[in-house]
Amino acid sequence: MKIIDISKDKGFPEETITRFRRARSCVVLTGAGVSAESGVPTFRDAITGTWSNFNVEEFATPEAFRKNPKKVWEWYEYRRNLLKDINPNQGHYAIAELERIYSDFWLVTQNIDGLHRRAGNKNVLEVHGNIYRNKCFEENTIVDNISVGAEIPPKCPNCGSYVRPDVVWFHEPLPKYEMEKAIEVSSRCDVFIVAGTSAIVYPAAELPIVAKNAGAYVMEVNIEKTLISTQMDITILGKTGIVLPRLTESIMTKVGK
Numbered sequence: 001m002k003i004i005d006i007s008k009d010k011g012f013p014e015e016t017i018t019r020f021r022r023a024r025s026c027v028v029l030t031g032a033g034v035s036a037e038s039g040v041p042t043f044r045d046a047i048t049g050t051w052s053n054f055n056v057e058e059f060a061t062p063e064a065f066r067k068n069p070k071k072v073w074e075w076y077e078y079r080r081n082l083l084k085d086i087n088p089n090q091g092h093y094a095i096a097e098l099e100r101i102y103s104d105f106w107l108v109t110q111n112i113d114g115l116h117r118r119a120g121n122k123n124v125l126e127v128h129g130n131i132y133r134n135k136c137f138e139e140n141t142i143v144d145n146i147s148v149g150a151e152i153p154p155k156c157p158n159c160g161s162y163v164r165p166d167v168v169w170f171h172e173p174l175p176k177y178e179m180e181k182a183i184e185v186s187s188r189c190d191v192f193i194v195a196g197t198s199a200i201v202y203p204a205a206e207l208p209i210v211a212k213n214a215g216a217y218v219m220e221v222n223i224e225k226t227l228i229s230t231q232m233d234i235t236i237l238g239k240t241g242i243v244l245p246r247l248t249e250s251i252m253t254k255v256g257k
Ligand code: APR
Pocket: 030, 031, 032, 033, 034, 036, 037, 042, 043, 110, 111, 128, 195, 196, 197, 198, 199, 200, 201, 204, 221, 222, 223, 224, 226, 238, 239, 240, 241
C-alpha cells in the first residue's frame, strides 16, 4: 500500500508507470467524483429548491414510482434539465484516452449522466443505468421514442404501462449483463483504476478487490482516502481531472525521455 498526494509529489512511482506500460488490459471503475469537476450535482444535491421537502426514498424506489409516478418522472426531468449544459471534463477525456491505449479496455461506471460515452468511451458498463434512457415500468424493456407532452409519465407503446427512467433505484438489483461482465473483466485485467468513488457500496467496494485478488495492479484516485485505500497497490490523492491526464501522459511518454 502506498499513498501519494499528487499536489506534493513530482510524479508517479517508477513501478506504477512500469505496470501500466506493460499492461495489455485495463479496467476503470468510476463514481460521482469523476463528474464532480463537470459540475454534475450529486443525487442528494439535486434534492434542493422545491424538491427539498422530500426524502431520497420518495424519488428513487419502485414503491415511490407506483405511489406517485408523476412526481418521480418530473424530478428526473428536472435532473435531466440540470445536466443540459454540462460537458465531460479532463478526467473523462483521459479515461477515453486509456481506451485508445489498451486494446482490451473496459469502463465500469456508477454514473448515470452519460458523460463517459460523450467523452469517447465505447466499452462502457453502466451498472446504475443511464438517466437519458427510459424503460417500461412493467415489462422492463427499453422504450426509445416516447411522445412527451400529452401524459406524464409517458405510456409504453406496447403495453400501456408507465415509462420510467432506466436507472437503478434502491431495492432494485443491478443489471445482470453489466455486472457479470464487470466481474469477468475485473478478474482478468492487468491494471485496474478505481476513480472518484467512495467505494462503500457494492459493486465499487468489491470489483477492485476482485481485480487485486486475481493479480492486477490496482490504483485508486480520489481527493481523500476511502475505506478501500489500505487494500490498493497505490492511492493517488488528487482530482481525477488532474491525476488521470498525468497518468496517460506518463504511460505514453517514451522511456528515457
Ligand atoms: N476527484 C476525485 N475524487 C473525487 C472528486 C474529484 N474531483 N470529487 C469527489 N471525489 C470523491 C469523493 O471523495 C468521494 O469518495 O468521489 C467520491 C464520491 O462518492 P459518492 O458521492 O459516494 O459517489 P459514488 O461512489 O459514485 O456513489 C456510489 O452510492 O451514495 C450512493 O447513490 C450513490 O449510487 C451512488 C453510489
